[in-house]
Amino acid sequence: MAHSHRLTYRRKHRNQAQEIIDTISFVCEDFVELRPAMNNNIAQFYKPESYESMSTMCEKYNRAIDGIRQLVYGETSFSLMTQILKILNPTPDDVFIDLGSGVGQAVLQAAASTNCKECWGIEKADIPAKFAKEIDKSFRKWMKWFGKSFCKYQLVKGDFLAPEYEGLIPKCTLIFVNNFAFGPAVDHQLKQIFANLVEGAKIVSSREFMPLNFRISSRNLSDIGSMMRIEELASLRGGVSWTGKPVKYYLHTVDSTAENNQTENLSSNGAKSTLSNFIDDEGV
Numbered sequence: 001m002a003h004s005h006r007l008t009y010r011r012k013h014r015n016q017a018q019e020i021i022d023t024i025s026f027v028c029e030d031f032v033e034l035r036p037a038m039n040n041n042i043a044q045f046y047k048p049e050s051y052e053s054m055s056t057m058c059e060k061y062n063r064a065i066d067g068i069r070q071l072v073y074g075e076t077s078f079s080l081m082t083q084i085l086k087i088l089n090p091t092p093d094d095v096f097i098d099l100g101s102g103v104g105q106a107v108l109q110a111a112a113s114t115n116c117k118e119c120w121g122i123e124k125a126d127i128p129a130k131f132a133k134e135i136d137k138s139f140r141k142w143m144k145w146f147g148k149s150f151c152k153y154q155l156v157k158g159d160f161l162a163p164e165y166e167g168l169i170p171k172c173t174l175i176f177v178n179n180f181a182f183g184p185a186v187d188h189q190l191k192q193i194f195a196n197l198v199e200g201a202k203i204v205s206s207r208e209f210m211p212l213n214f215r216i217s218s219r220n221l222s223d224i225g226s227m228m229r230i231e232e233l234a235s236l237r238g239g240v241s242w243t244g245k246p247v248k249y250y251l252h253t254v255d256s257t258a259e260n261n262q263t264e265n266l267s268s269n270g271a272k273s274t275l276s277n278f279i280d281d282e283g284v
């Protein structure tokens with residue numbers, strides 16, 4: 001009895017050890033830079049039945065992975081996105097979109113770590129859009145391999161300012177846009193698109209779409225500042241740019257009551273508040 005028990009025990013562990021070796025072999029297929037660290041052909045060096053041999057192999061693999069991760073400055077975006085998604089806590093009513101999604105890493109992170117109804121990424125440049133197709137396939141393969149579920153998502157090639165996305169962006173309720181380097185022209189065009197967002201929709205950006213101290217005046221009623229609240233997200237721990245400088249992010253929430261509050265001030269104090277607004281706006 002003991003003998004057969006030992007056999008099944010060894011066979012069970014052998015299978016698990018073999019699965020670890022298979023997984024590392026698959027990763028080495030995708031990441032050639034890992035192979036030298038794993039003595040190029042992993043299977044011949046390690047004995048699945050020996051705990052020491054397997055733990056040495058796992059330590060060597062983990063060290064090699066850490067080495068590669070340090071090279072990727074996108075790590076900051078990953079930890080930042082993790083924290084921001086935790087704050088926003090998406091629900092199955094939310095539709096996530098990354099405007100200018102590159103190879104799609106932020107979309108995949110949202111798809112893998114939230115329960116949004118669906119996640120979108122729009123990328124206009126050929127090369128990242130082409131990589132996005134490969135990464136999309138690889139993501140689906142790995143998620144299947146580890147039996148992980150993820151949101152319905154789509155990485156599309158196109159210009160998010162183009163008319164064909166006029167029906168898509170207004171349906172989104174969690175809009176991520178790393179617009180730091182967009183400039184006023186693109187930001188202005190995005191504000192026109194954001195004017196059609198639904199109540200409660202959120203925009204998270206690396207540059208604000210309205211001043212932090214926005215106050216409605218008779219001259220800026222049509223500005224999206226009149227339909228949104230803005231908060232500066234505390235520059236989050238770990239959220240540093242590759243220069244190491246803490247960086248700031250902005251959470252805009254579509255909130256029609258924001259307009260009423262401001263308008264009430266205008267109407268309740270009558271001319272005085274209009275005049276004081278006028279003075280504030282003119283910055284005199």
Ligand SMILES: CC(=O)NCCCCNc1ncnc2c1ncn2[C@@H]1O[C@H](CN(CCCNC(=O)Nc2ccc(C(C)(C)C)cc2)C(C)C)[C@@H](O)[C@H]1O
Pocket residue numbers: 077080081084098099100101102103104105106122123124125128158159160161176177178179185186204205206249
């Ligand atoms: C009129 C005019 O000037 N037109 C030209 C400008 C066209 C604008 N339309 C665009 N459409 C589609 N894709 C375009 C267009 N503009 C440029 N991109 C692409 O954005 C990609 C770069 N992306 C990042 C890709 C990875 N995704 C992220 O890093 N997402 C992300 C989002 C938010 C955050 C926080 C929460 C921190 C705010 C963090 C990360 C940003 C910087 C814009 C590049 O691959 C560009 O090709």
